Amino acid sequence: MAMAYSLPSNLAPSTVANTASLLRIAAFFFVSGAAIASRLFAVVNYESIIHEFDPWFNYRATKVLAEKGFYEFWNWFDPTAWYPLGRVVGGTIYPGLMATSGVIFNVLHSLSLPVDIRNICVLLAPGFSALTAWSTYMFTKEMKDESAGLLAAIFIGIAPGYISRSVAGSYDNEAIAIFLLMFTFFLWIKALKQGSAFFGTGAALFYFYMVAAWGGYAFITNMIPLHSLVLILMGRYSNRLYVAYSSWYVVGTLSSMQVPFVGFQPVRTSEHMAALGVFGLLQLVAFTDLVRSHVSSKQFQSLIRVSVVVLGILGAVVFGVLTMNGWIAPWTGRFYSLWDTGYAKKYIPIIASVSEHQPTAWPSFFMDLHFLIVLFPAGVYLCFNELRDEHVFVIIYAFVASYFAGVMVRLMLTLTPCVCVASAVAFSSLLERYMDPNEPNEEDAKEEIKGTANPSEPATATPAKKSKKAEKVGKAASQTSGDLSSKLANLVSSKIDKQKGIFGLDTRLIVLMNALMMLCTFVLHCTWVTANAYSSPSVVLSSNNPDGSKHIIDDYREAYYWLRQNTPETSVIMSWWDYGYQIAGFADRPTLVDNNTWNNTHIATVGKAMASSEEKSYPILRKHDVDYVLVIFGGLLGYSGDDINKFLWMVRIAQGVWPDEIQEPQYFTPRGEYRVDAQASDTMKNSLMYKMSYYRFNELFMGNVPVDRVRNQQLPLVGPTLDYLDEAFTSENWIVRIYQVKKEDILGRDLKSANAFAAGKKRKRGRPLTRRKALV
């Protein structure tokens, strides 16, 4: 047989296997290194700090766990959150993340390695990304072979779609959840392939870990049943499936119910019903199988028809009745918003107000996945070509995750592993085809013209560097992938020949070089995106000085630290809920609302206080014992994530609860524009938020026309005045402004007239004497 290039033939198979194994370990070592190192941009560019919002709560909870032990943490009631309601933390969180860090912390300390808990939290996500790469490798190995596995590992290791949620400091549930997701899936595939109760139980245990770690466990809860269902519908029911699913479902569900936050949800909410239903179905199918082996086939046919219809109707009726009676909770709003992207905005503005819940824009697919998104369909196609049980899983995963990623930006995260796996399969097929030194001969070419390759045909491509087991898998894969790659080859050579296949070294090199170049651009892209887009802690901002050096804008920490050091420990801080966790973490002060948005009314109350005029919001502030109000204002610096830009969401959320008092249209100009300048509506100008944002801002311009740099609007020369609040602190770049709520006037006047009196203004005639009224 002709060879495009020669291979050494005098190598012992064991040498080849050992070398391949060593190379794999080395490659895997570097993959882990790359995955961890690229996530450290955040630490190198900024510092070892917890990022963003939710991680701050996780960090705070982890500190409680590390300092006071697990039982204290479990029973932790946090009186400082959701003042005055408080929050039962132990029962309202997924403790997996904190428990993981707590275990790492305790293990390190028992080895007398006193690593700071903050550093453990910061570096947890990069550490777990290496584990994710490993589990993706294992998963892909089940799909194709080790080489595809390594490719998938490096893809997931540096794909921005996953990095965006797992940079150092991004201490969120997703940091460990993606590892758990992939590992559970791997164990499930393994269990399914081998029909092993051991791997099934393993999948269940990791499913439990996942349930304890992330609300997104529902994805697994529905993916595995869906896969099983599809397999049954395809007529692929087997004892292996029965054993794998049953062991997973029973152990997994029982253990998941041990998490307090989940509790009885697995048997009472609609999201979990699919798993239960498939479990029941499997029992039926298994039973039918048993029956089939005992009765004749004709009787069996009629028996199965009747029973399927009867059971189907019965199941639906039972489900309906249970839902009607409230035994099974109906779908939650968050779930509906997955199907109707406009749903949340209409009915639950609090969900829609989060930027990561917005539908995904097209460019972000490329941004997060680069050329993988192009290879992805090819990989799915290759899965169709082979269509073993595990390939069905990838296909379903691909379809489901693609849909969800299109609905919500944050669900891009669940799509990424699937894309990496599918692309790795496609890419490795391509490489394999073009690295194969065997030249096609007449027979092969003829066979290929006949149509799709026949898997039973002896494979032509048997790369030397492969272990025995991989060879088996690889043979089939390369054969089928040959179909696509030969088409590609035709495109490259752009001449239609009767003989199909790859001839010569040059054609091979052209394609391989192209492939290599794609890989290189992928690495460049990932590095660039990671460094520039995903590594900002968002509590620390940075800009570049004219000389190129970095200028750190540290207003958040300045203000939070001021609160921590110079206000009484019991002062209650009111701010929009975005900053609740940060205030609790940085400043250690009670807050009214925070990022755990469980109480819509409480948040709406804060929205109402912010959106109303001073006179109306003052009683609200006083009733909630608010001492300080904190607003974020970016107008001086041009920082666009400020409260004025979020203000409409506050209005909307408040309107949802008090439609009579707060109306969104009143905050627009008559022409329907959202403005802050002189044309702004009176309601807007009188709102507490507007006043707090622009209080004394005009004086900074010393007589010139003040300009809001975020909204690029010129403000009126006379700024707003405050009667019920005092400015207490403003950070260096005016990003954080803190106001103290005044106590009631000691003479019983309302504060507005008290201020007017102090300023020496005469009371307008005709107005009732508020002082006398108040004294009654």
Next chain:
Amino acid sequence: MHRHLALLAYLLCAFITYVTAEHSFENTAIVRTVELAGSLVHVRTTFVVKALETGSMIYAFALGPDEAEKTSFFEVRLKNEQTPIELQHFGFNAQSNTYLYAAILPNALKKNDNVTLELETVQTHATYPWPAAIGQNDEMTLKYETGLFVLSPYPTSVQRTKIRSSSPRIKSYTEPSNVEAFTLDAPVTKSGATITYGPFSNIPTSALASFTEDTQQRITIHFNHDLPVMEITKMKRAAEISHWGSNLNIQDDIWLHNAGPQLKGHFSRLEHQQQTYNNRPAGHVLRAFSVMLPTGVRDVYYTDIVGNVSTSHLRASPSVPKGTKGKQSSYLEIRPRYPLMGGWNYSFTVGWDSPLSDWAAYDKRDGRYVVAVPILTQFPDTVIDEAEIKIILPEGATDLEIYPPYSPISVKKSMHSTYLDTKGRPAVSFFFKDLTDRHAGFIYVAYKITFFEHLRKPMTIAAVIFGLFVLSSAARRMDMRIRSKNY
């Protein structure tokens, strides 16, 4: 040593009988100079002393109760000499209503011999803001109170008090009355930033309850001060010695407080920025300060509970060879996260590494290491209310000996366990109160450490890793399956 004991015994006897005994000295002249500032007030008093008996060698100083409470540093030297004279603190003496200190002169004096003694004290928390609360743009004024006469258990021929303010803008000062017995001129004169009380002549023995009640007067100076009054309410220093890293790491946790007048109303960033813009910064606001670090420091960090503070600059200078008295030092310019208004707090951490060879020496004769650990980093015009200095020695250090430059309030020994320690490192903690700039000094620690102790950590790690390898290779060779492969 015996000589000391004998002297002490003699001293005690002498002091018990001191009031009744014949005076052995007479003050020819006393000049007291008070340098006013925010947190620290330096008082230097020069005594020209004449012996009335041959063999007099114990001279007593007296401080009024209020002054003694404020005084945290007390040192006596002969004029033009560097080494201080040995001192004994005798505490409160009810008979004289003063606190008494005795200096043991190096040489006994003959009758009518003269000697000039210089007493240097540093008073902490001696000034207080008046008014106690001011606005952001107002000027800060402080008040300082002291006694008109320098107290002494001996009669004084002539004495004078000079009070030097930090700025010539002195709002008011007390005009003493009823001092005709001691002077015929104006009892007080002001020139520039200096106010001079006296000279007063022929003052009888003043360290007597009768004198302090009848003749002594309080004088008050009310003056402008253009620098913030800084107070470190607590400082925790941890000094870690590492022979392997050849490193002395020093980390200070500092709780800083602006002890100036309370801020009236609220902080306005606008006004603060306008002050900067108009180049008229208010004196009582602490915006930034710089501290001197030793030469040769590296990896300096300035952080607080919420993370790194990016607003600092370091001007490092390299180590100078031991023994040479280099004038240079590294400067760390620190800007707190927010400007410290009166009454505000700010806590932070400053730490650095420096080569151990700059601080340690090996004594070949008895095989000991001697390490000098600086007690404090000097903050400009700042008092440290409470200080804890913890010196962490290398693992396995034995035969600890400590030589603090002045006696701490208490010393505590403990064990400190850190990176991969097996039995922990011995640590010594020193507790001090009211430290001032004059308390800068070194605690010398001597210890022995064997060669094996140096190797302990690498050996432990090697042993553990070797154990892991053995275990894993054993595990790989074990067949844990229930059924054999050939089944």
